[in-house]
Amino acid sequence: MSTRRPPAQLSRRERQILDVLYQRGPSTAAEIQAGLPDTPGYSAVRALLRILEDKGHIRHQERGARYVYTPKVSLEKARRSALAHMIQTFFDGSPEQAMTALLDASAGDLSGEELDRLAELIAKARKEGR
Template sequence: MARPPNDPLSRRERQIMDVIYRQGRATAAEVQEALADPPSYSSVRALLRILEEKGHLRHEQDGPRYVFLPTVPRDKARRSALSQLVQTFFDGSTAQAVAALLGEPSSNLSDEDLDRLSLLIEQARKEER
């Protein structure tokens, strides 16, 4: 089972990964086309190569072009990134991270969101017993 890579990503690298996760697979030209304020084609290719070296992407040859795919499913990459964020900024405290998110004025949680969070909290309580 593949582990999510641990190397932190730059802003542009995160944008590229988002494009590839959204599309499932993409060529350098497709990535460049999907980016807002895109860098040059050669810069996109260089960034894709860096992401591959960091272990975030792999490529397959499709005729003369490389098609890039993520090495780890998005949900696993998300969990790994979130875990790293909680460790780095909240001393490993999930409660502090959740409290910070809920305290954000921009969180705009709907009643449905709050109900879902309540259910998740209940499930966590049951699992602890």
């Protein structure tokens, strides 16, 4: 009986755990624990994982005697969802504004090659758009 809620409706720890799983990929309870802020106890993490699983957000596979947890929503989908939510919340729904801010924030971190690749993507989108 899954009662999966959209990301905006997750409780604090639920959200933190899913973030850790997306960030580092399929993980054991101990690995997830290590990635959480204000590190809770091991049994606290496990209890939360079972709740997340009961709610349909994650599943586990048994690797030997230990469980490896994975989100049910793929990384690709979660990315899109996070992007959409962020654009809607902070950028008036405007992808351009989001990209501008992203460029402003990251320009110093992007290599020449990366910028070139992005330029190419934009040129391609430009050509296909018109």
